Amino acid sequence: MRHLINITDLTCAEIDSLLDLADRMMKAPAAYRETMRGRILATLFFEPSTRTRLSFESAMLSLGGGTLGFASADSSSATKGESLTDTIRTVSAYTDVIAMRHPKEGAPLAASFKSTVPIINAGDGGHNHPTQTLTDLLTIRQEKGRLHGMTVGVCGDLKFGRTVHSLISAMSRYPDVKFVMISPQELRVPEYVLAEMRKKNIPYTETERMEDVMPSLDVLYMTRVQRERFFNEADYVRLKDTYILTEDKLQAARQDMIVMHPLPRVNEISTRVDDDPRAVYFKQVRCGRFVRMALITALVHAAEAGADTLFAQEERNEY
Ligand code: NCD
Secondary structure (H helix, E strand, O other): OOOOHHHOOHHHHHHHHHHHHHHHHOOOOHOOOOOOOEEEEEEEEOOOOOOOHHHHHEEEEHOOEEEEEEHHHHOHHHHOOOHHHHHHHHHEEEEOOEEEEEEOOOOOHHHHHHHOOOEEEEEEOOEHHHHHHHHHHHHHHHHHOOOOOOEEEOOOOOOHHHHHHHHHHHHHOOOOEEEEEEEOOOHHHHHHHHHHHHHHHOEEEEEHHHHHHHHHOOOEOOOOOOOOOOOOOOHHHHHHHOOOOOOHHOOOOOOEEEEOOOOOOOOOOOOOHOOOOOHHHHHHHHHHHHHHHHHHHHHOOOOOOHHHHHEEEHHHHHH
C-alpha cells in the first residue's frame, strides 16, 4: 500500500507524472468530475489549518468524491484518550484515503502502519509537509518552466518550518539546484537536513541578511515564524519580525525571480508586494487544489489495483 509520509516516498518520475496530471486537471477540470465518484476522503486534523484541509476537501469534491473528518483534536475521541492507531483503524474502515495533520513528528508514519487505506501526511509537527511541497513544485514548474538549475532562497523560520524541510529534500533531487538559507542563528535549518545536503553534495550558503543575497535568487520562499512551536513567547516576539519583505527590498531582485509563501502570512511580506508580478503565493494556493486532486487520484487508484507503483495502471484508468 502506497502512502505519502515524506516527499522522498515518491520517485522523481512519480512526481513528474503527478505534476503532469495536475496540469491536465487544471486545464480541463470537467473531465475529472467523476474520477473519485463513490470514494471518501477523511481529513483528520489534530492541528489547525485553513488551506491544507480545505484544499484536500475541495480536491476530493472536485473529483466527485465525498469527505468527512474533523478540524481539531478537541472534536475527536482523542479527548477521551483514544490512541491515534485506534482512531486510524476506525477511520480506515469508513473511508478510501486519509489526509492527516498532527502536532507530533512521526504521527502519520505511525498511522500508516495500521491503516488499510493510503495515508497522506498533511503536516507533522516541525518535520515534513509533502503535499505543500508538491504544491510548491507545481508552482515553480509553471512559473519558471523547470525545476533544475535553480537558486532557491528560503527565508524565515527554517528550524520549525516543515514546508522548508520538505522543499529542500525535494529540490535537492534535481540537477544544479543551490540553496541560500536566510534566517537568524536561532532559527537555522536543523542539522539533520544540512547533513543530508552535505552527503549529497548539494551547494548551500547560510546568511542572516536577506538584502545581500536577493540579486542571486530565482525563487524566494518566505515563511512565517512558527509561534506554536516555540517554548517561550518572549523568543517568538523577539524573532517574529526579523524579515519583512517590502517593495524596497524587492528592487534588488531579478525581474524573473518569484516570491513564494506557503501561507498563512503574518507580517513577513508587506501586502504592497502582493501586486508585484513576481508575487505568486496566491497562484500557489490554486496549485495546491489541483496537485491534491492528482495525488488523491493516483493513491486511490494504486490502492484499488493493489499496485505498488503510482501510475502503473494509468492507461487502464484513462486519467
Ligand atoms: C504551512 C504549514 O502548515 O506548515 N501552512 C500550509 O500548510 N500552507 C505553513 C505555516 O503554517 O506557516
